[in-house]
Amino acid sequence: AQSVSQHNHHVILSEAASLELGCNYSYGGTVNLFWYVQYPGQHLQLLLKYFSGDPLVKGIKGFEAEFIKSKFSFNLRKPSVQWSDTAEYFCAVNAPTGFQKLVFGTGTRLLVSP
């Protein structure tokens, strides 16, 4: 069965610090990978996604993620965070065929102090 692990539950950074949030999945087949973000008081929205091709994907607001197949990882990065990046970040995975149940990690709550 698919599962997603996010090891960092809470992260606190100062503005301009670099960010890396870990995401590992357990699924032997080809997968699609996503990062979703939930800003305070808002609904979940897509940050970036990987389907195929270049394993380094760029998302909105300067975020990027790298798919490393050998490590079953899809870590999220941003070189310099801003206060407005304070949010909860969720990694998700689904198989591209068959029932496309999207499985989410438990989320990482990021707090950026000004």
Add this chain to the structure above:
Amino acid sequence: GAGVSQSPSNKVTEKGKDVELRCDPISGHTALYWYRQRLGQGLEFLIYFQGNSAPDKSGLPSDRFSAERTGESVSTLTIQRTQQEDSAVYLCASRAMGNSPLHFGNGTRLTVT
């Protein structure tokens, strides 16, 4: 509509009562998902509908939970004989065919007293 609509936005109910949560997906979206998010926890998959196929109910936590969807339209999630541990935000999401991203609603915050 512009997005996924869920109603009610908040629901307070007494333990033992039944509740019904509604989700209006984006028009034309064939796939519809229900998730539950308990306080301080991640998204827990409940059920998935894809067109006219049999739904994937593998995430429903007990037989008190059920969901229906008519075609590619509205879905309702019903919780019978609610318990305090059912308190959570219930999120609905829809997406078009293929690998398009999920579009989430704002959720229904259920509080069981």
